[in-house]
Amino acid sequence: METKRFSGKSIVVTGGAGDIGLATAVRFGNEGADVALIDVKDMATAKAKVQQTGATVRTYTCDVTEYAQVERTVATIALDFGGIDMLFNNAGIQGQFKQLHTYPVDDFAQVININLIGAFHVLRAVAIHMVAQKSGTIVNTASMAGVDGPVNMVAYGASKFAMIGMTQTAAKDLAPYGIRVNSISPGFMGPGFMWDRQVDLQAAVGSQYYDTDRNVVAKQMIGAVPLRRYGSIEEIPGTVAYLMSGDSSYVTGVNIKLSGGI
Ligand SMILES: NC(=O)c1ccc[n+]([C@@H]2O[C@H](COP(=O)([O-])OP(=O)(O)OC[C@H]3O[C@@H](n4cnc5c(N)ncnc54)[C@H](O)[C@@H]3O)[C@@H](O)[C@H]2O)c1
Structure with a gap:
C-alpha cells in the first residue's frame, strides 16, 4: 500500500468546526494523518467529513480560553493518539468593526482572550508533550491583519500581530527540542x-x-x-501541509502571507 505523507502522524486542529480548520483537517486526513478536532461548536458534521477521508478522527469540546480545560484536553489527546506530532493552532474570531475611539472595550478583551491568550494556552499545553518527545511541528493561524494594521479592527489586528510575535518566540524557545513553529497569514x-x-x-x-x-x-x-x-479556503491547507512536512525542515519562525491587502 502507498504510504502517504503524514501516515502514522497525529494532528490537533483547533477551530476544527470552522471553515479553515475543517478544510485543513480534511487535507491532513487525505494525506494519512490521524486527526483530533477541538472546538466549542458542535463538530458532528466536521467529524463526518474528515472520516470520509478514511482517517481516524476524534472530537474534543474545549474552550481554548480556559487553560485547565485545554491542558486536560491535550493530555487526553496525547493518550488517545499516543503523542501529538502536529498542531494547527487556528481557533479565532474577527470581533467587531468600529473606529478605535468607539471600539467596545469588552469586545477588545474577548478578541484578545480567544485569539491570543487562547492560542497561547494551546501552544503551551501541546508544547509540554512535544518537548517531552523532542519533536513536533506547529502552525499558528495569524492573518494579513497581523502584518498591516487593518482599519476598524483594532482588536483583531492587535491579536494577530501578537500571534506572529508569539510564533517567533515559540520558534526560538522550542528549537532546542526539535520543534518548528511557523504561522500563516490568510488575507481576504x-x-x-x-x-x-x-x-x-x-x-x-x-x-x-x-x-x-x-x-x-x-x-x-x-x-x-x-x-x-x-483567496479560496481551499488554497490554505496546502501551505499548512508544507509547513508541517519535511519539505520545510529548515523553516521556523516564519510567517507565510496568503496574498492579502487589508
Ligand atoms: N476566513 C478568513 O477570511 C480569515 C482570514 C485570515 C485569518 N483567519 C483566521 O483563521 C482562523 C479560522 O477562521 P475561519 O475563517 O475558519 O473562521 P470560523 O469562524 O469558520 O472558524 C473559527 C472556529 O474557531 C472556533 N472557536 C472560537 N472561539 C473558540 C474558543 N474559545 N475555543 C475553541 N474554539 C473556538 C469557532 O467555534 C469556529 O468553529 C481564525 O483564527 C481567523 O482569525 C480567517
Whole structure:
C-alpha cells in the first residue's frame, strides 16, 4: 500500500468546526494523518467529513480560553493518539468593526482572550508533550491583519500581530527540542460568511477608507490584493501541509502571507 505523507502522524486542529480548520483537517486526513478536532461548536458534521477521508478522527469540546480545560484536553489527546506530532493552532474570531475611539472595550478583551491568550494556552499545553518527545511541528493561524494594521479592527489586528510575535518566540524557545513553529497569514478569503461579514461591516462603519455601499467595498478590498481576487479556503491547507512536512525542515519562525491587502 502507498504510504502517504503524514501516515502514522497525529494532528490537533483547533477551530476544527470552522471553515479553515475543517478544510485543513480534511487535507491532513487525505494525506494519512490521524486527526483530533477541538472546538466549542458542535463538530458532528466536521467529524463526518474528515472520516470520509478514511482517517481516524476524534472530537474534543474545549474552550481554548480556559487553560485547565485545554491542558486536560491535550493530555487526553496525547493518550488517545499516543503523542501529538502536529498542531494547527487556528481557533479565532474577527470581533467587531468600529473606529478605535468607539471600539467596545469588552469586545477588545474577548478578541484578545480567544485569539491570543487562547492560542497561547494551546501552544503551551501541546508544547509540554512535544518537548517531552523532542519533536513536533506547529502552525499558528495569524492573518494579513497581523502584518498591516487593518482599519476598524483594532482588536483583531492587535491579536494577530501578537500571534506572529508569539510564533517567533515559540520558534526560538522550542528549537532546542526539535520543534518548528511557523504561522500563516490568510488575507481576504471567500466567498462565505467571513467575507460577507467583513464587507457589510466595513461599509456600515462609514470610514474614509471604504465606501458605504457593500458592492463598492468589495471592489475596494479586492483592488488592494495583488492577485485581484480573494483567496479560496481551499488554497490554505496546502501551505499548512508544507509547513508541517519535511519539505520545510529548515523553516521556523516564519510567517507565510496568503496574498492579502487589508
Ligand atoms: N476566513 C478568513 O477570511 C480569515 C482570514 C485570515 C485569518 N483567519 C483566521 O483563521 C482562523 C479560522 O477562521 P475561519 O475563517 O475558519 O473562521 P470560523 O469562524 O469558520 O472558524 C473559527 C472556529 O474557531 C472556533 N472557536 C472560537 N472561539 C473558540 C474558543 N474559545 N475555543 C475553541 N474554539 C473556538 C469557532 O467555534 C469556529 O468553529 C481564525 O483564527 C481567523 O482569525 C480567517
